[in-house]
Amino acid sequence: MSDDPGTSGDGASDNDASDSDAGDGTSDTGSSGSPTLPAGVTYRERSGKSGPCLATRGTPVYGEPSDGDWRLWDARRSKVAAMYEKGIDLGLAGNEKVLYLGAASGTTASHVADFSRVVYAVEFAARPTRDLVGVADDRENLFPLLADARTPETYAHVVEPVDVITQDVATRGQARVALANRRFLRDDGRLILAVKARSEDVTTDPADVFEAVLADLREGYEVLDTARLEPFHADHLGVVARPR
Amino acid sequence: MTEKTTDGEGGWFEGLERGDLEGAREAIENRSAESPADWPAQAVEAGFATDEGDYYDALHEATVPTAREAAAEREQSDDQQLIHSIRAMDDATRTANELAERVAEWAGSRFDRSETGIPGARAVAAREPENPADERLVGLAARVVALDEEASDLREFVERAAGEVAPNLTTLGGPVLAARLIALAGGLKTLARKPSGTLQVLGAEEALFAHLRGRAPSPKHGIIYTHEYVRDTAREHRGSAARALAGKLTIAARIDYYSGDRRPNLERELDARIERIRARSDP
Numbered sequence: 449m450s451d452d453p454g455t456s457g458d459g460a461s462d463n464d465a466s467d468s469d470a471g472d473g474t475s476d477t478g479s480s481g482s483p484t485l486p487a488g489v490t491y492r493e494r495s496g497k498s499g500p501c502l503a504t505r506g507t508p509v510y511g512e513p514s515d516g517d518w519r520l521w522d523a524r525r526s527k528v529a530a531m532y533e534k535g536i537d538l539g540l541a542g543n544e545k546v547l548y549l550g551a552a553s554g555t556t557a558s559h560v561a562d563f564s565r566v567v568y569a570v571e572f573a574a575r576p577t578r579d580l581v582g583v584a585d586d587r588e589n590l591f592p593l594l595a596d597a598r599t600p601e602t603y604a605h606v607v608e609p610v611d612v613i614t615q616d617v618a619t620r621g622q623a624r625v626a627l628a629n630r631r632f633l634r635d636d637g638r639l640i641l642a643v644k645a646r647s648e649d650v651t652t653d654p655a656d657v658f659e660a661v662l663a664d665l666r667e668g669y670e671v672l673d674t675a676r677l678e679p680f681h682a683d684h685l686g687v688v689a690r691p692r
Numbered sequence: 693m694t695e696k697t698t699d700g701e702g703g704w705f706e707g708l709e710r711g712d713l714e715g716a717r718e719a720i721e722n723r724s725a726e727s728p729a730d731w732p733a734q735a736v737e738a739g740f741a742t743d744e745g746d747y748y749d750a751l752h753e754a755t756v757p758t759a760r761e762a763a764a765e766r767e768q769s770d771d772q773q774l775i776h777s778i779r780a781m782d783d784a785t786r787t788a789n790e791l792a793e794r795v796a797e798w799a800g801s802r803f804d805r806s807e808t809g810i811p812g813a814r815a816v817a818a819r820e821p822e823n824p825a826d827e828r829l830v831g832l833a834a835r836v837v838a839l840d841e842e843a844s845d846l847r848e849f850v851e852r853a854a855g856e857v858a859p860n861l862t863t864l865g866g867p868v869l870a871a872r873l874i875a876l877a878g879g880l881k882t883l884a885r886k887p888s889g890t891l892q893v894l895g896a897e898e899a900l901f902a903h904l905r906g907r908a909p910s911p912k913h914g915i916i917y918t919h920e921y922v923r924d925t926a927r928e929h930r931g932s933a934a935r936a937l938a939g940k941l942t943i944a945a946r947i948d949y950y951s952g953d954r955r956p957n958l959e960r961e962l963d964a965r966i967e968r969i970r971a972r973s974d975p
């Protein structure tokens with residue numbers, strides 16, 4: 449992650465004024481132009497920076513720069529933000545119910561919680577869960593669960609059917625995790641998946657790894673759009689899919 | 693499981709009194725269901741919550757402490773796994789070396805030139821046995837090699853696990869020293885509660901007892917002697933260096949236990965301290 453698309457956050461906080469709320473984003477972004485942003489997500493201009501940055505509204509979490517109520521949502525720190533920057537339409541309107549698999553310390557989950565109705569955040573490592581709990585303390589719609597995403601039955605008595613699954617587990621068997629959790633997704637729901645090639649296989653070419661993962665994924669999902677997440681995240685593929 | 697309801701059926705809240713956080717934790721952690729259901733609606737129907745918003749309040753109130761406590765317990769047990777693995781690493785290394793000596797001695801009676809230590813055992817293991825005695829010798833050598841490999845695997849595991857259990861302590865002391873300190877203290881929690889003067893002499897218990905019985909000077913360092921900041925500091929400054937290192941390691945252990953944040957400043961501060969100590973002209 450040495451690429452710097454010109455957004456190193458420090459100190460570039462306030463007085464960027466520009467009140468445009470609409471996500472018009474002066475798109476220098478990827479494939480399909482500017483995706484529609486959910487309510488509660490916007491682009492903010494930042495003084496002295498080359499382009500606008502995604503932002504959500506909520507209590508700051510990890511020292512991210514803010515602009516009034518808005519916390520900047522840095523694509524280099526979040527694969528979901530990177531998907532927007534790459535022009536994928538995630539099909540989110542805002543206020544969705546979300547199951548987040550691989551929440552880690554809650555960096556991305558906190559932003560998703562800012563614009564969602566509720567977020568069930570599953571993480572199986574103890575240390576990041578400690579931070580995740582701290583983030584959930586301040587967010588009453590974020591429910592942390594210390595659980596293994598490969599065994600959905602261990603949290604299906606807590607998690608309700610959702611509109612969106614976001615998955616960023618970065619371990620081997622990423623397609624299997626998505627398939628196992630399909631039971632949580634409403635028929636018209638969306639899977640937003642970040643696939644890390646190196647988690648599956650460090651020796652094979654990432655493009656081949658992605659193809660294999662997508663092939664497995666198609667057993668239960670229809671893939672709607674994909675994009676490589678460079679330069680924000682090396683060897684990652686962003687995927688949007690719906691259950692079939 | 694205290695309740696015998698719900699395997700594969702109801703929601704976590706079933707049969708619970710509102711506000712029974714212990715029961716909630718038990719239910720969240722131990723129950724299961726094959727598939728999700730509209731739990732908010734069911735909770736309202738069951739009278740557990742007045743409406744969806746109220747249900748989410750209850751869910752938040754239940755999931756946050758559950759995840760917090762479960763994570764803390766898991767971390768606790770992670771430090772015990774680290775302790776077992778560093779002890780096993782030491783045992784495997786020591787035993788491999790001991791057996792390698794036996795192999796070398798035996799091999800000396802069979803072949804003219806033979807190396808000693810693990811490389812010697814490796815050479816013997818690669819030979820074709822020519823008689824039943826050779827078979828045993830080569831077999832033993834192969835065990836030595838395998839044990840040495842297990843020791844390396846254990847070291848790799850320790851190096852990874854130490855950073856997860858105690859990131860700041862590991863940054864300052866390196867994974868092996870971090871693991872040894874945790875093992876000597878019996879856990880990260882007990883290490884975090886020790887004053888820095890105690891951490892400084894952990895591993896020098898024998899010297900410390902001798903000192904207490906009036907038979908020796910007080911030890912200036914225990915296992916932290918293995919850190920380059922003590923070992924490679926001139927003898928006359930070693931006591932100060934050990935004190936400075938122990939001070940920072942103590943702070944690191946406390947941050948690791950109580951907050952888990954990473955504090956890169958600690959390392960810079962320690963580097964600067966040691967530089968100043970080493971630059972002093974007088975002891």
Ligand SMILES: C[S@@+](CC[C@H](N)C(=O)[O-])C[C@H]1O[C@@H](n2cnc3c(N)ncnc32)[C@H](O)[C@@H]1O
Nearest residue numbers: 550552555556571572573596597616617618619
């Ligand atoms: C790349 S990190 C996620 C970062 C996070 N999504 C963010 O942007 O803030 C991947 C996380 O998935 C977790 N993870 C991996 N396998 C998992 C599993 N089977 N169940 C739950 N969590 C898992 C890891 O512990 C790690 O914290």
